[in-house]
Amino acid sequence: xxxxxxxxxxxxxxxxxxxxxxxxxxxxxxxxxxxxxxxxxxxxxxxxxxxxxxxxxxxxxxxxxxxxxxxxxxxxxxxxxxxxxxxxxxxxxxxxxxxxxxxxxxxxxxxxxxxxxxxxxxxxxxxxxxxxxxxxxxxxxxxxxxxxxxxxxxxxxxxxxxxxxxxxxxxxxxxxxxxxxxxxxxxxxxxxxxxx
Amino acid sequence: xxxxxxxxxxxxxxxxxxxxxxxxxxxxxxxxxxxxxxxxxxxxxxxxxxxxxxxxxxxxxxxxxxxxxxxxxxxxxxxxxxxxxxxxxxxxxxxxxxxxxxxxxxxxxxxxxxxxxxxxxxxxxxxxxxxxxxxxxxxxxxxxxxxxxxxxxxxxxxxxxxxxxxxxxxxxxxxxxxxxxxxxxxxxxxxxxxxxxxxxxxxxxxxxxxxxxxxxxxxxxxxxxxxxxxxxxxxxxxxxxxxxxxxxxxxxxxxxxxxxxxxxxxxxxxxxxxxxxxxxxxxxxxxxxxxxxxxxxxxxxxxxxxxxxxxxxxxxxxxxxxxxxxxxxxxxxxxxxxxxxxxxxxxxxxxxxxxxxxxxxxxxxxxxxxxxxxxxxxxxxxxxxxxxxxxxxxxxxxxxxxxxxxxxxxxxxxxxxxxxxxxxxxxxxxxxxxxxxxxxxxxxxxxxxxxxxxxxxxxxxxxxxxxxxxxxxxxxxxxxxxxxxxxxxxxxxxxxxxxxxxxxxxxxxxxxxxxxxxxx
Numbered sequence: 273x274x275x276x277x278x279x280x281x282x283x284x285x286x287x288x289x290x291x292x293x294x295x296x297x298x299x300x301x302x303x304x305x306x307x308x309x310x311x312x313x314x315x316x317x318x319x320x321x322x323x324x325x326x327x328x329x330x331x332x333x334x335x336x337x338x339x340x341x342x343x344x345x346x347x348x349x350x351x352x353x354x355x356x357x358x359x360x361x362x363x364x365x366x367x368x369x370x371x372x373x374x375x376x377x378x379x380x381x382x383x384x385x386x387x388x389x390x391x392x393x394x395x396x397x398x399x400x401x402x403x404x405x406x407x408x409x410x411x412x413x414x415x416x417x418x419x420x421x422x423x424x425x426x427x428x429x430x431x432x433x434x435x436x437x438x439x440x441x442x443x444x445x446x447x448x449x450x451x452x453x454x455x456x457x458x459x460x461x462x463x464x465x466x467x468x
Numbered sequence: 469x470x471x472x473x474x475x476x477x478x479x480x481x482x483x484x485x486x487x488x489x490x491x492x493x494x495x496x497x498x499x500x501x502x503x504x505x506x507x508x509x510x511x512x513x514x515x516x517x518x519x520x521x522x523x524x525x526x527x528x529x530x531x532x533x534x535x536x537x538x539x540x541x542x543x544x545x546x547x548x549x550x551x552x553x554x555x556x557x558x559x560x561x562x563x564x565x566x567x568x569x570x571x572x573x574x575x576x577x578x579x580x581x582x583x584x585x586x587x588x589x590x591x592x593x594x595x596x597x598x599x600x601x602x603x604x605x606x607x608x609x610x611x612x613x614x615x616x617x618x619x620x621x622x623x624x625x626x627x628x629x630x631x632x633x634x635x636x637x638x639x640x641x642x643x644x645x646x647x648x649x650x651x652x653x654x655x656x657x658x659x660x661x662x663x664x665x666x667x668x669x670x671x672x673x674x675x676x677x678x679x680x681x682x683x684x685x686x687x688x689x690x691x692x693x694x695x696x697x698x699x700x701x702x703x704x705x706x707x708x709x710x711x712x713x714x715x716x717x718x719x720x721x722x723x724x725x726x727x728x729x730x731x732x733x734x735x736x737x738x739x740x741x742x743x744x745x746x747x748x749x750x751x752x753x754x755x756x757x758x759x760x761x762x763x764x765x766x767x768x769x770x771x772x773x774x775x776x777x778x779x780x781x782x783x784x785x786x787x788x789x790x791x792x793x794x795x796x797x798x799x800x801x802x803x804x805x806x807x808x809x810x811x812x813x814x815x816x817x818x819x820x821x822x823x824x825x826x827x828x829x830x831x832x833x834x835x836x837x838x839x840x841x842x843x844x845x846x847x848x849x850x851x852x853x854x855x856x857x858x859x860x861x862x863x864x865x866x867x868x869x870x871x872x873x874x875x876x877x878x879x880x881x882x883x884x885x886x887x888x889x890x891x892x893x894x895x896x897x898x899x900x901x902x903x904x905x906x907x908x909x910x911x912x913x914x915x916x917x918x919x920x921x922x923x924x925x926x927x928x929x930x931x932x933x934x935x936x937x938x939x940x941x942x943x944x945x946x947x948x949x950x951x952x953x954x955x956x957x958x959x960x961x962x963x964x965x966x967x968x969x970x971x972x973x974x975x976x977x978x979x980x981x982x983x984x985x986x987x988x
Contacts, residue, residue: 306952329521330685330941331717333951344719350726368646368654375656390663390741394670397734401674401727405681408723412716415708422711428692430712431685431941433521 294467297420298324298440299451300427301460306332309435312458313338316437319454323440327421327430349407350400357399361392420468427464438466504798504867514608514946517790521944524791528686528938529693531786536933539785544929550922557915558633566636570909575895579913580634583920585742585887586770587627588668589763590880592735593771594620595675598682599731602724608799610942611792614686615782615931616775617679622927623774624672626920631664660744667741674734678727684710685720686936739767746890752833753894756821762814766886769807769853773879776800780873782932791938794867801866804879808857811886815854829899837893841906845885846893852882 303309313326317340326335335341369375370382380387409415421427421438430436437458439451455463503512515524561568571578594616601609632641644665646655655662688710691703710716740760747759756762776797783792822830837846856878865871892907931937944950 306950310952326714327712328714328717329525329689329712330944330950331721332714333945335714336718339714341715341718344722346719346722347726364646365657369657373652373654375654375658377656377658380658387658390660390737390744391657391666393733393737394663394666397730397737398670398673401677401730404723404726404730405677408681408719409708411719412713414710414716415705417704417709419709419711422692431689431692431710432525436712 296441296448297466297468298438298443298446299455300327300421300424300464300466301437301439301455301458302426302429302462302464303435303437303460304433306435308459309437310335310338312437312460315458316439319445321439321443321445323443323446325438325440327427327436327438329431329433329435332435344411346404346407346411350404353403353407354396354400357396358392360399361395362388364395365391420466424464424466426462427466434461502867503793503795504863512795513948514611514793514795515791515943516793519790519947521947521949524943524947525689525693525940527788527791528936528940528943529689531788531932531937532690532934533693533695537785540929540933543925547922547925547929550919551926552919552922553915554919554922557912557919558629561633561912561916562638566634568910568912570907570913572905572907574898574903574905575892575907577634577891577895578907579909579917580630582884582887582891583917584627584630584634585763585891586884587623587630587920587924588742589739589767589770589883589887590774591620591623591627591671591675591771592739592764592767593775594618594623595671595678595731595735596768596771597775598678599728599735602728603732606799607946608796610939610946611796612775612779612800612938613942614679614683614939615778615928615937616771617675617682618928618931618935619774619778620675620771621672621679622924622931623771624668624675625927626924628668628672629920629923660741660748663741664745667738671734671738674727674731678731681720681727682724682939682942683936684708685712685941686939688712689940690936736764739763751894751898752827752830753822753837753890756818758814758817758821762811762818765807765810765814766853766883769804769811769857769879770883772800772804772807773876773883776804776872776876777880778928780869780876782937786932786937788938791943797869797872798863798866801860801872801875804876805857805860808853808860808879812854815850833894833897836897837889840893840897842889842893842896845889849882849885849889852878853886856882 301312303312309326309328310332313335316324317338324339326332326339328335365388366383374382376382421430426434427436437455437460439446439455445451452463503514503516505512517523519527566580569578569580571580594613597609597616598613601613631644632638635641635644642649644655644662655665684707687703688707691700691707694700694703740763743759743763746754747756749755779792779797779800783789819834822834837843856875859865859871859875865875896906897904
């Protein structure tokens, strides 16, 4: 990680140069308007590219349908975790207070649902919430502290005010010249080579 | 291209657009200084000052990146001194025993539990703003949710400390958790005190996750703007490599919705469980079925009061007036009024049931609250929580920041006294007059209370200095620029989602051909 960070460069249209000895990850095209990036995304999809993405500083309304992102399985994972939490809480309370070490308190039953509901509820929520967060991170393959995209000072504005379309070099249709020309036709602020 | 019925020149089309833009600019200028209008025909902007994505980032990230203001150091020194006092009091307590507190028999629950309930109540507003207002699509929450969540975490830290030191032998506090131990004993799961351990523990964990995961995209912003290696590495690690991928955002948004849906009943459950500590006891003044909703209303009231007390100075001091606008404060004032009325209703209902129930001891307890030795605390509570919020009916007072701050401060004081009244009046005067005994706090009690504010403000000031105080990514989604004005982007014309500030941006009225932009 370099200690000096470049200022955000002026957005101009560079001609992508190919540095030697580095693996090409793909091309990014930069936009600063929501409609422009959505139009670009529609065209990328219409052109048949499969391995591509849109990067943005905030979730864009309606982008899922345009890119064709399928609904995540995360809610099902959370449902399973919630059921596990419920089961664990019931078993734990039964085993600890009614089986392993019977606690007789004021002649009340050793195990009864009303007295055990609060902890059942809390553990259900706890298991579900942990799964929601860590499941999201796992499905997103995060944390991933190294990413070739971060090498570009221009791309760093993706967490600020710029939108990027990334076409990955592993795409079947990817061709350095044709993809660069195609991206240029989308009228971006800039196009950049991303190398590893 | 659609063909017009009557021919119209491009010039007149252009002038129509220009006219619409000028009109929108006029409306925008009108509401820029005061966006608190309740006129339902106009959608008020949530971010004022003509902000763009870039300036929103500059504004919020600038707080964490700029030089430390002198005022911050002064506040930090005060907070740190109080934190030192807390350390002193807690160490003295642990080394000597709970006898250094004013607790006695019958008042076994003194300041330790008053402070616990007070702080855990304040901790409710953050998750309420994050979760419940999120589910209700209250977009104004984006301006305040981050630091309200931070407030929650810090308040729960303060709250969690009290039961730990209140047990007397603090090194035995692990008895509260179901950990295998050499005695082969387990905790009693039918006790509300143990429910509390699980409720507050779960609440602290989920609030922390909610706060942190909500902050990841903003930490990435700070990482990408960082100028030094240390900052770059520190923010870089906590940002987890966030890169704004749409696929990531898709799962992230789903996760956020799930967390909100889980946290909503959780918020309500936590203070309900805290109230069970009282309601399941058989003491007069505690044994009441209204306690769970009454406590939850009080917690939201106290929590919002604390959010206001923090938001009003912070927006001035850190220059966040365009993002935490008067509308935000006005809305919070309304919530304070509504929850204050709920609290007042609960007081009334409790007293009514005491009278209607015909139990002489219960009736005595309520007379004793209002006219007994702690009447001053009772009437302080009534003034602060029931009467004072009534000023908020006036929109002039809600828009007057000093007045709003004073009302909110009273509400905070009142909520502390509410817990004091509940705990102390009941315990000092229960069934047998022979066991009555008044309660008087010692300097250690008062020092610990003041010290807990030191802990809270130390954490809060560190948060203000080093972390993104406002959820930048979320604020950007409620700005007009974040929404496509291209009808092609929204093929479903029945969509009912909220498009804030639509009227301010007439661009959608202008013909904006989807494909025309980049035609070769």
